[in-house]
Amino acid sequence: MTPRVPRALLAMGVIGLALAVGAEAAQAPDGAAVLRRVDENMGADNKITTSEMIIRGRRGSRTVTSKSWIQGRDKSFTEYLDPPREKGTKMLKLEDQLWTYTPASDRTILIAGHMLRQSVMGSDLSYEDMMEDQRLVALYDAVIVGEERVGDRPSWVLALSSRGGDIAYFTRRIWVDKERYVVLREERFAKSGKLLKTTEVLDVQRMKERWVPTRVIFRDALKNGEGTEFLVKAMEFNAAIPDHLFTKASLR
Amino acid sequence: MIRFLLKGLLRDRSRSLLPFFTVVLGSALTVIGYSWINGAMSSMIESGARFSTGHVKVMSRAYAKEADQAPNDLALAGVGGLLDELARDHPRFDWVPRITFGGLIDIPDERGETRVQGPVAGLAIDLRNPASPERGLLNLDKAVVRGRLPEEPGEILLSDGFAARLGLDPGATATLISATMHGSLVVQNFVVAGTVRFGVAVMDRGAMIADIADIRGALDMDDSAGEILGFFRDSPYMRDEAGRAAAAFNLAHGGDGGAFAPLMVSLHEQSGLAQMLDWATQVYSLMLVCFILVMSIVLWNAGLMSSLRRYGEFGIRLALGEDHGRLYRSLIAEGVIVGFVGSVVGTALGLAVSYYLQYEGFNLGSMLKNASIIVTDVLRARVTPESYVIGFVPGLAATFLGKAVSGIGIYKRQTSRLAKEFEA
Numbered sequence A: 001m002t003p004r005v006p007r008a009l010l011a012m013g014v015i016g017l018a019l020a021v022g023a024e025a026a027q028a029p030d031g032a033a034v035l036r037r038v039d040e041n042m043g044a045d046n047k048i049t050t051s052e053m054i055i056r057g058r059r060g061s062r063t064v065t066s067k068s069w070i071q072g073r074d075k076s077f078t079e080y081l082d083p084p085r086e087k088g089t090k091m092l093k094l095e096d097q098l099w100t101y102t103p104a105s106d107r108t109i110l111i112a113g114h115m116l117r118q119s120v121m122g123s124d125l126s127y128e129d130m131m132e133d134q135r136l137v138a139l140y141d142a143v144i145v146g147e148e149r150v151g152d153r154p155s156w157v158l159a160l161s162s163r164g165g166d167i168a169y170f171t172r173r174i175w176v177d178k179e180r181y182v183v184l185r186e187e188r189f190a191k192s193g194k195l196l197k198t199t200e201v202l203d204v205q206r207m208k209e210r211w212v213p214t215r216v217i218f219r220d221a222l223k224n225g226e227g228t229e230f231l232v233k234a235m236e237f238n239a240a241i242p243d244h245l246f247t248k249a250s251l252r
Numbered sequence B: 001m002i003r004f005l006l007k008g009l010l011r012d013r014s015r016s017l018l019p020f021f022t023v024v025l026g027s028a029l030t031v032i033g034y035s036w037i038n039g040a041m042s043s044m045i046e047s048g049a050r051f052s053t054g055h056v057k058v059m060s061r062a063y064a065k066e067a068d069q070a071p072n073d074l075a076l077a078g079v080g081g082l083l084d085e086l087a088r089d090h091p092r093f094d095w096v097p098r099i100t101f102g103g104l105i106d107i108p109d110e111r112g113e114t115r116v117q118g119p120v121a122g123l124a125i126d127l128r129n130p131a132s133p134e135r136g137l138l139n140l141d142k143a144v145v146r147g148r149l150p151e152e153p154g155e156i157l158l159s160d161g162f163a164a165r166l167g168l169d170p171g172a173t174a175t176l177i178s179a180t181m182h183g184s185l186v187v188q189n190f191v192v193a194g195t196v197r198f199g200v201a202v203m204d205r206g207a208m209i210a211d212i213a214d215i216r217g218a219l220d221m222d223d224s225a226g227e228i229l230g231f232f233r234d235s236p237y238m239r240d241e242a243g244r245a246a247a248a249f250n251l252a253h254g255g256d257g258g259a260f261a262p263l264m265v266s267l268h269e270q271s272g273l274a275q276m277l278d279w280a281t282q283v284y285s286l287m288l289v290c291f292i293l294v295m296s297i298v299l300w301n302a303g304l305m306s307s308l309r310r311y312g313e314f315g316i317r318l319a320l321g322e323d324h325g326r327l328y329r330s331l332i333a334e335g336v337i338v339g340f341v342g343s344v345v346g347t348a349l350g351l352a353v354s355y356y357l358q359y360e361g362f363n364l365g366s367m368l369k370n371a372s373i374i375v376t377d378v379l380r381a382r383v384t385p386e387s388y389v390i391g392f393v394p395g396l397a398a399t400f401l402g403k404a405v406s407g408i409g410i411y412k413r414q415t416s417r418l419a420k421e422f423e424a
Helices: A009-026 A031-042 A111-115 A125-131 B004-012 B013-053 B061-063 B078-089 B160-166 B201-205 B212-218 B239-252 B273-309 B311-321 B322-357 B393-414 B414-421
Strands: A048-058 A060-073 A076-080 A090-094 A097-104 A107-111 A140-150 A153-162 A171-177 A183-187 A196-208 A210-220 A228-235 B056-060 B095-107 B116-123 B144-147 B157-158 B173-179 B183-195 B207-211 B227-230 B262-266
Touching: A031 A140, A031 A153, A031 A171, A076 B414, A090 A125, A097 A125, A097 B183, A097 B414, A107 B095, A107 B173, A107 B414, A111 A125, A140 A171, A171 B160, A196 B311, B013 B273, B013 B322, B013 B393, B056 B061, B056 B160, B056 B239, B061 B262, B078 B095, B078 B212, B078 B227, B078 B239, B095 B160, B116 B160, B116 B173, B116 B212, B144 B157, B144 B160, B157 B160, B157 B201, B160 B183, B160 B201, B183 B212, B201 B207, B207 B212, B273 B393, B311 B322, B311 B393
Parallel strands: B116 B207, B157 B183
Antiparallel strands: A048 A060, A048 A228, A060 A076, A076 A090, A090 A097, A097 A107, A140 A153, A153 A171, A171 A183, A183 A196, A196 A210, A210 A228, B056 B227, B056 B262, B095 B116, B095 B173, B095 B227, B144 B183, B157 B207, B173 B183
16 A cells, blocks of 8 residues: 655645755856846946056056947947057947047048957957957857856856857856856957967956956967056946947047 | 190190180189079078078067067167167178068048058168168169159158059058057058069068158157168178177177077078078089089090090000000190190189179169069179189099090000001
8 A cells, every 4th residue: 555645745845846946046047147147247338437458568568548438338439548659549339340540640440350359559458359249148158167266256167159150259268256247257269279368357346236347457368478457447337428429520 | 744745735736725625615614603503592692681681680589589470569679779889899791770560551532531451561671861771782772663762751662563452653641550569559641652663472462661760650669670680791691700790799798688688690590591591502502513514524525535536646656656554644644734724714714704793793684674672683693712613623623534534545555456457
């Protein structure tokens, strides 16, 4: 004779199992969900930032100061303020096109083709890096491959692989802060598997509702330099930015 | 005996004159051929030297490691002082600073927007300084196809084919897009003063030459240069001399240390050139050996023929009681006298022609459609110490061998059969 399980006990078992699965899911969401949260945190507000790039080359370091006006993910306008040689150089990004203006030549040049892979102001960042505007979740499939601590922050390690198309980095490995959904470390690879770039976030600050990396070290793995330190000196969210700023006429 | 032979040679011109002229011609051709091949080899080296390697080159140590990429971020700094030092310590050389760079030439339309672009390889030289040897080194005056050489700041030369492809005429504005030595983007306007022909397809597809002062300003390279090239002031490239100068300079700067300390390398030490030049030397040497061999066979054959023509004379001399050995030795002595005198005269003649071709050259300008920067239109011979003796190899040795081999027949003549031979 088979012993009968009381219905109430059976129901409790089912509920318990469901809760356990739910809790497990809450602890380790899928990669796409994490990536979506990362994209949301990086935001698409109108913002005005003032930043410094400390470029450490083989002959010493230089500091380049710039101010950027950013509208969503598609539009940005940057003006370089210092050093004097770079002062007045402007860059305009409209969707997938990038123009630069130099006052010395009074020419507006479209940065295209292989020029996109050139360094910005001698830094470890390329114009292609600056052009990245799409959400990561739209470009990559993400899989959580582990958990690690970055400094004192517990993080998920995500392996991103390209969904196809013309893309600068075929795969990436990112370390995402579990609580803040900020990418704390990143490695970017070519299709061949060669490491091309690394980034390391040294400081994150709470600004309005978001966590913003304010001190980041970019390193071009193909160079021997000590990398480029990117410092956010000021950031203004939901700023009023006139539309005419995002036109080629504003470059001159 | 020698006096007797000399009298015989002078009086009986039928047995000395033709062999003499043959030896003179053979020796002279050998000297000229040798000097000409030497000149061709030297010309190949000089063309490369003038355009990129110099006879010696000074770079920073870091730059030298990546010299193929012309990394201007590793360029030499404090070039003015370094040039003074080089002129003082190495006065046998002319020193010229250069910057090589890459980028795009962008041509604007009437609204200032990009109309057309093309990749460009750039060379910055001391172009507007009348004291600089650069114009002569690069044959610029003759290489101009359209327009003129730059005279004002901001003027450049473009390769003619490149300018045509971009639809540019002298006087047009061209914008250089490149990078400073710190890696920043550079957008600089220039005026095309003229167009030139480089004579090498890859350069004619897209190259520019600018004054180094303009490029220093554009690429943020004040008092800097990628390379300082040194050229022997009064002579073509001399491998040992260049090596000694480089060793002395590097010894003097050995304590500088650091990646940006200057380093001098000779032409042979650059970009695997030693291997290429050794290979070219072997090819030329093989050609030379073949040439000397052919000349030797010709002269040997001439010696052989002259001996055979004297078959009757030898018979009579044997019949008169002359010893076989004495006859053989006199034949060889005649050969040596004709060979030596012919070689001396032939070498003198060959050297005279070679020296003329060395200093005056053979101008192909009228045969070539256009002069160019890299490919020289004047071919020159080059006389070396070897030129003075090389003519004796076919002139003396081959004649001697020809006589020695043909003379063996003397020993085969039997005195008892001579009368029968004469009857026949």
